[in-house]
Structures are given as C-alpha cells and as structure tokens.
Amino acid sequence: MVKYISKRLLYMVLSLFLIITATFFLMRIAPGNPFTSEKKLPPEIEASLNAHYGLNKPWYAQYGDYLVRIAQWDFGPSFKYESRTVNDLINDGFPVSLALGAEAILFAVAIGILLGVIAALRHNKWQDYTAMIIAVFGISVPSFIMATFLQYIFAIKLGLLPVARWDNFSNTILPALALGATPMAFIARLTRSSMLEVLSNDYIKTAKAKGLSRGAMIMKHTIRNALMPVVSYMGPLSAGIITGSFVIEKIFGIPGLGSHFVLSISNRDYTVIMGVTVFYSILLLVSILLVDIAYGLIDPRIKLAGGKKGE
Amino acid sequence: MEQIAKEKFQVVGAKASDAEKISKPSLSFWKDVRIRFRKNKLAMFGIIILILLIIMAIFGPYMTKFDYATNDLMNTNKEPSGTHWFGTDDLGRDMFARTWQGARISLLIGVMAALIDFVIGVTWGGIAGFKGGRVDEFMMRIADILYGVPYLLLVILFMVVLGANLTTMILAMTITGWINMARIVRGEVLSLKNQEYVLAAKTLGASVTRIMARHLIPNAMGSILVTMTLTIPNAIFTEAFLSFLGLGLTPPLASWGTMANDGLAAIQYYPWRLFFPAVLIALTIFAFNVIGDGLRDALDPRLRNKE
Numbered sequence: 001m002v003k004y005i006s007k008r009l010l011y012m013v014l015s016l017f018l019i020i021t022a023t024f025f026l027m028r029i030a031p032g033n034p035f036t037s038e039k040k041l042p043p044e045i046e047a048s049l050n051a052h053y054g055l056n057k058p059w060y061a062q063y064g065d066y067l068v069r070i071a072q073w074d075f076g077p078s079f080k081y082e083s084r085t086v087n088d089l090i091n092d093g094f095p096v097s098l099a100l101g102a103e104a105i106l107f108a109v110a111i112g113i114l115l116g117v118i119a120a121l122r123h124n125k126w127q128d129y130t131a132m133i134i135a136v137f138g139i140s141v142p143s144f145i146m147a148t149f150l151q152y153i154f155a156i157k158l159g160l161l162p163v164a165r166w167d168n169f170s171n172t173i174l175p176a177l178a179l180g181a182t183p184m185a186f187i188a189r190l191t192r193s194s195m196l197e198v199l200s201n202d203y204i205k206t207a208k209a210k211g212l213s214r215g216a217m218i219m220k221h222t223i224r225n226a227l228m229p230v231v232s233y234m235g236p237l238s239a240g241i242i243t244g245s246f247v248i249e250k251i252f253g254i255p256g257l258g259s260h261f262v263l264s265i266s267n268r269d270y271t272v273i274m275g276v277t278v279f280y281s282i283l284l285l286v287s288i289l290l291v292d293i294a295y296g297l298i299d300p301r302i303k304l305a306g307g308k309k310g311e
Numbered sequence: 312m313e314q315i316a317k318e319k320f321q322v323v324g325a326k327a328s329d330a331e332k333i334s335k336p337s338l339s340f341w342k343d344v345r346i347r348f349r350k351n352k353l354a355m356f357g358i359i360i361l362i363l364l365i366i367m368a369i370f371g372p373y374m375t376k377f378d379y380a381t382n383d384l385m386n387t388n389k390e391p392s393g394t395h396w397f398g399t400d401d402l403g404r405d406m407f408a409r410t411w412q413g414a415r416i417s418l419l420i421g422v423m424a425a426l427i428d429f430v431i432g433v434t435w436g437g438i439a440g441f442k443g444g445r446v447d448e449f450m451m452r453i454a455d456i457l458y459g460v461p462y463l464l465l466v467i468l469f470m471v472v473l474g475a476n477l478t479t480m481i482l483a484m485t486i487t488g489w490i491n492m493a494r495i496v497r498g499e500v501l502s503l504k505n506q507e508y509v510l511a512a513k514t515l516g517a518s519v520t521r522i523m524a525r526h527l528i529p530n531a532m533g534s535i536l537v538t539m540t541l542t543i544p545n546a547i548f549t550e551a552f553l554s555f556l557g558l559g560l561t562p563p564l565a566s567w568g569t570m571a572n573d574g575l576a577a578i579q580y581y582p583w584r585l586f587f588p589a590v591l592i593a594l595t596i597f598a599f600n601v602i603g604d605g606l607r608d609a610l611d612p613r614l615r616n617k618e
Contacts, residue, residue, distance in 0.1 A: 015459025022465065026472045140597035142548055144555050145589040148575050156579060243463040247555055251575075265471060266557045273471060277464050284461050 005293060012285045019281045023274045024066055028059065075275030080267050086275030093257035097249065100256060101241045103172055104180035108237070112184040113230065116191025117223065123196060131188060138185025144247040147178035151251065175252045179244045183237050187230055195226040231295050235288035242280055344533075347609040354605020357598040364595060368418055371411025379408040379565055391583055398583045400573060409565045410587050416566040417595070420481060420550050421543035427485040428542055429535065432492025437523050439493070440500030451497065454490045462487050466549060470558040477560065480553065484546055492538050499531035533610040540603035544596040551592055567592045 057065070069076060075086035119131035138146075154161050154174060162171050198204065199222060207217045245258035253259075257276065264272035338346070348354060372379060382402040389399040397406035439450040469483035503509065504527065512522050528535075547567070553559050554568030555575070562569070567588040574585030 011455055011459060014456045018456055019460050019465070022460075023468060026468055029472060136597060136600070139600060140593045141589075142551050142592060142596070144552070144575070145571060145585070145592065148578055148585060149589075152578055152582065239461060239463075242461075243552070247552065250555075262556055265467065268471070270471075273468070277468055280464055281461055285459055288459075 001296070004296070008289055008292065012289055016281060016285055020067065020070060020278055021063075023277050024063055027270045027274050070278060075279055076271045078264075078269055078272045080264075080269040080272070086272055086279070089260045089272065089276070090257060090279055093255060093260045096254060097245050097256035097258055100172060100175055100179065100249070100254060101238075101245060103176040104241055104244075105183070105237065106180075107176055108180035108183040108187055109230070111180075112187025113191050113223075113227070115184075115188035117195060117218075117226075119188065119192040120195030120199065120226075121218070128192075131192070135185040135188040135192075138181045138188075141181070143178055143182055143244045144251060146181050147175070147248050147251045150174050150178050171252075171254075175248050175254060178251075179241060179248045182244070183233075183240055186237075187233065190229045190233055191226060194229045195222060198222050198226045228295070228298070231291065231298065234294075235291040238287045238291075239284055242284065344606075344609045348605055351605040351608060353601045354609075357601035357605065360594055360598040361602065364414060364591075364598070365418070367411050368414035371414065372408050374411075375405060375407050377405030377408050379404060379412040379563070390581075397587050398581070400570075400584055404563070406570075406584065406587060409570060410567075410591065413565040413567045413570055413588065414591065416477070416560065416564065417547050417550060417568070417592070418543075420477070420484075420566070421546040421595075421599075423481045424484045424488060424546035425539040425542040427481065428489045428492045429539055431485065431489035432538075433496050433528060433535065435489065436493035436496030436498075437500055437527065440497040441504055441519065441523065441527065443501075443504075447497070451494075454493055457487050458490050458494075460487055463549065463552070466553065467556065467558065470553055475553070475558050475560060477564075480550065480560070484549055488542065488546075492535070492542075495534050495538055496528075496531055499534055500527050503527050503530050533606075537603055537607045537610065540599055540606060544599040544603075547592065547595055547599075567595075 066076075073087075075090065078084045078086060078089070115131040115134060119128040122128050151174060161174055204217065204221060207221050212220075242258075245256060246262050247258075248254070249256045249259035250262045257279075260272070261276045261280075263269075264276065382404060391398040391406075397410055399405055400409065435450060435454070439447045439454075465487060466483045469486065470479060473479040473483070500523075509522060509526055512526055517525070550559070550566055551568035551571060554566065554572045557572075559569040559572065560566050570588035571585055571592060574581075574588060578585050
C-alpha cells in the first residue's frame with residue numbers, strides 16, 4: 001500500500017512538473033510581453049516593471065524562481081490587474097466554484113445512480129429505455145448548450161428561476177443541473193451496466209434462494225458491488241466538473257474561479273492563465289490520487305501493492 | 312425420490328451421421344461482427360445519421376445559392392424562410408450554407424484528430440508492447456506521466472499561445488490524445504505477440520514491421536476502431552468548447568462551435584442561430600457514441616450479453 005502510494009505520488013509530481021514546465025515555456029513563446037498594451041510604456045517604466053517581476057533575469061533563473069514560488073503556494077501576480085495576485089483570485093473565486101461543483105457532483109451522483117439502478121432492475125422495460133434515453137441525451141448535449149437551453153426555458157421563458165448571478169440557493173439550481181448533466185448520464189450508464197453484471201452473479205441467486213427480500217438483496221448485495229466503477233469514475237468526474245465550470249460560470253455570471261480563468265484567457269493575462277492552470281492541475285492530480293487510494297481501500301479485490309492494475 | 316419407469320423414456324432420434332453435420336455456414340470474424348452490428352438498431356440509426364451528415368457536409372454548401380462567407384447587411388438576423396432555409400446571422404450570412412460548411416470543418420477536426428491519434432498511438436503502443444522489457448517500461452512511463460496532464464487545460468494553453476487555427480487546434484488535441492490509443496494497442500499487442508502465428512512469422516524471417524502490419528495491428532483493429540470512433544465526438548466537443556472560450560476559429564471560417572458561440576449571445580431574440588448548430592453538434596456526438604458502443608458490443612459479444 002505504502003509502496004503503491006509513493007509510486008503514484010512520484011508520478012503525480014512528475015506530471016505536475018511537466019505541466020508547470022510546459023506552461024512556463026509556452027508562456028515565454030507567447031506573442032508580446034506582459035506589458036504590451038495600447039499605450040506604449042516609456043522604456044524606463046518598462047525596465048523597472050521588468051525588474052519588479054524579475055523579467056530581466058535569464059530564463060533559467062526565472063524558471064527556478066517560478067518553481068520555488070509554486071512550491072510555496074504562490075501562483076504569481078496578474079499583469080492586467082495590478083495589486084491582484086493569482087492567489088487572490090483563487091481565494092476569492094474557488095470557494096464559489098467549489099460550492100457549485102459540489103452541488104453538481106451531488107446531483108450527478110444521486111440522480112445518476114438512481115437512474116442506473118432503476119434501469120438495471122427494470123432491464124429492457126420502458127423504465128430502462130427512458131433512463132437510457134435521458135443518459136444518451138445527457139452525453140450528447142455539450143454543457144454550454146444545455147446551460148443555455150435551461151436558462152432560456154426556465155429563466156427567460158417561464159421565469160421560474162433566476163437568469164444569472166449568485167446570491168442564494170435558487171441561483172444555484174440551473175448551473176448545477178447544467179454542470180451535472182453529462183456526468184449524471186455517464187454515472188447512470190456505468191451503474192446500469194455494472195448492476196446488470198452483478199445481478200447475473202451466483203451469489204444473487206443464492207440470496208434469492210435463501211428467501212431474502214428484494215429490497216434487502218438490492219441494498220446488501222447488489223448496489224455496494226455495483227458502485228465500484230462509479231467510484232473509479234470520480235477522478236474523471238472532477239476533471240469534467242472543473243472544465244465544465246469555465247463554461248457554466250460564464251453563462252450564468254457566477255463569480256467563481258472558472259469565470260476568472262475564462263476572463264484571463266480573453267484578456268490574454270498570461271500569468272493568470274499560467275497560475276490558474278497550475279492550480280487546477282494540482283487540484284485534479286490530487287483528487288485523482290485520492291480517488292484511486294479510496295478505491296483500493298473499499299475494494300478488497302484490488303491489490304495495491306502490485307501497482308499495475310488491469311494487466 | 313420418485314422412481315421413473317423406463318418406458319417413459321424414448322429415443323427422439325440422434326443419428327450418428329448427423330452429429331458431424333455443419334448446420335450453419337462458418338463466418339469470418341468480421342462477417343460475424345457485421346451481422347451483430349446490424350442487429351443493433353440504435354447503432355444502425357447512428358450510421359444513418361452519420362451518412363446523412365456526411366452527404367450534407369459534401370453537398371450542402373452547393374444546395375443554396377448563398378455563400379457561407381458573404382455578408383449581406385440588408386438581411387441580418389432573418390428567421391428561417393424559403394430563401395434562407397436556416398435564417399441568417401448577424402452579418403446576414405446564410406446559416407444553411409454556414410451550417411454545412413461548419414459540418415465540414417467540425418468533421419474534419421474530429422477525423423484528423425482520430426487519425427493522428429491512431430498513427431502515433433499505434434506506433435508507440437505497438438513498439439512498446441512488441442519490444443517489451445526496458446523499452447516498454449520506459450515508453451509507458453512517459454505515457455503515464457503525460458496521461459496525468461489534464462487534457463483540456465493543456466489544449467487551452469496551447470491555443471492561447473499558438474493562436475487559433477485549424478492546424479494548431481488539431482495539434483493541441485493530439486498532444487496528449489494519443490496516449491489512450493497507445494495504451495490500448497500495447498495491451499492488445501502484449502496479449503497477441505506470443506501467439507503461434509507470430510512465432511511462425513518470425514521463424515519465416517518476417518521483419519518486425521511486417522509482423523506488426525500484417526499480424527498484430529489487424530488483430531487489434533477491433534479495439535482501435537472503437538477508440539477512434541469515440542475520439543471523434545470528443546474532438547468535436549472540444550472544438551465547440553474552445554470556440555466558446557473564444558479560442559475557436561476566426562471568422563469568416565465557420566465551425567459548429569463558433570456558430571453555436573455566436574448564437575449563444577443572441578438566444579433571447581434569434582434562437583434559431585443557436586438551434587441549428589447546437590442540434591447538429593448533439594446529433595453528431597450522439598451518432599458517433601452509439602456507433603462506438605455498437606461496435607464494441609459487436610466486437611465482443613461477451614460484453615453484450617452482460618448488458
């Protein structure tokens with residue numbers, strides 16, 4: 001277990017190192033320097049700005065500084081908005097994004113499992129078909145289109161829910177639905193197929209034979225085993241929620257980290273793009289690692305020590 | 312237990328001569344796959360949608376007298392009508408022509424991304440699997456590290472830096488996109504390379520390239536095809552996503568993503584401008600997904616019975 005985790009940690013650090021290096025060098029070859037704007041700066045001011053941000057040092061020194069700063073959890077300044085750092089943006093926006101993401105995940109997991117279980121228990125009946133049509137719909141419609149249609153129908157046409165902003169619970173419903181729709185569909189499909197697989201096992205027959213009630217059989221013997229693939233999907237799920245949040249936050253005008261990120265992309269605010277990318281990468285890699293460890297802990301069939309899964 | 316009298320049994324007739332008779336003509340693997348695939352109604356529906364889309368992508372732009380890039384400022388934001396079948400956009404460009412021109416680009420991006428993934432992934436995975444040992448260990452560790460890099464974030468980064476055009480977009484998508492393919496091919500090659508026919512080929516003096524091309528890749532083609540079919544909708548989705556972030560293709564070039572993004576801004580007043588590209592994106596992703604699922608089921612009937 002310890003060996004497995006340390007091995008995974010090593011890969012995580014290497015991946016992270018790769019993305020930090022890639023962002024650093026990509027930003028260096030990006031056109032223009034951070035202070036390029038409509039107004040031409042006097043050379044003295046530009047020189048002093050460069051000195052302030054350490055841009056007059058050779059690239060390897062800058063690179064070294066950058067690595068050290070990341071290690072100290074400092075993601076650097078914003079070049080477009082003076083006196084705002086990427087850390088400010090993260091502290092400011094991430095709690096909002098986290099709240100939205102958590103609500104979306106909750107929705108996706110709860111409804112996805114429910115649909116999947118119903119579909120499997122009513123295999124090849126209308127409930128199964130309905131659930132799978134919903135799932136196919138959720139997978140095929142990109143989240144930004146889903147968000148816009150939800151906004152158009154429920155907020156603009158019917159006026160049931162607020163169009164945008166982020167004040168109270170009613171503001172969160174539409175964004176969470178739009179953000180959670182695609183993962184919900186994936187979870188429903190996963191749950192359904194693994195439920196069907198579990199239901200065909202001999203121990204289910206045994207449970208039936210010994211006269212266990214249907215409810216007890218489903219709760220005790222089926223769902224727990226059927227949910228293993230869903231747990232392993234939590235890693236990709238968090239990636240989907242993060243990238244999805246860029247789009248959803250922009251559409252619904254939510255002041256989260258995602259919308260800050262999108263804004264920095266359209267402003268070409270390179271340091272913010274760089275810092276937020278690195279932050280998201282850390283977040284993602286850590287959550288994927290946690291999911292994998294959790295998976296190993298719940299499922300005794302997986303031997304973590306070997307380290308090589310599925311071979 | 313109840314005793315059953317012997318008279319109750321009777322011979323229903325099993326002649327020795329019939330035992331060896333072949334009741335069905337023998338089928339090759341791919342024929343079998345085709346038959347199973349055709350039985351899958353949803354997948355066939357996906358194929359029909361896809362064929363229609365391809366036909367429209369080829370001929371659609373010629374079906375109307377309007378050009379996809381010509382502005383007509385007298386006729387902006389027109390509703391769908393007899394002249395402009397899908398309406399016009401904010402610069403008066405014909406949406407019908409743009410939609411099918413966009414289909415070409417969106418499909419091109421999807422297919423190119425899948426093809427490049429295929430070439431790199433098969434080469435990388437094939438070599439790693441076939442060589443084995445240290446080479447395999449080294450190559451797959453590189454893949455593992457790259458695999459950890461978040462796909463969309465990297466794509467965004469590349470698009471920001473390199474600027475948005477067709478080439479950079481496809482390039483950015485394939486930078487880490489090939490890894491999935493490489494892993495799958497490696498797995499297949501690992502399990503196939505110890506088969507007797509590979510040994511026979513080796514004994515006959517076939518080169519590594521020949522063994523790969525003639526024996527290993529064709530046998531791994533099933534999983535490769537499924538992966539490719541599922542890469543295409545992913546690429547189309549990524550293109551739409553990038554367009555939404557303002558990292559899409561520059562006008563007058565149209566893709567479904569850029570059209571949907573333009574339409575989003577105007578949804579309150581001109582909903583059809585979002586409707587057509589959005590429905591087409593969804594239909595295409597749907598079609599490729601059901602075809603991919605259908606292929607997977609047809610290739611591995613064991614999985615199908617479970618579902």
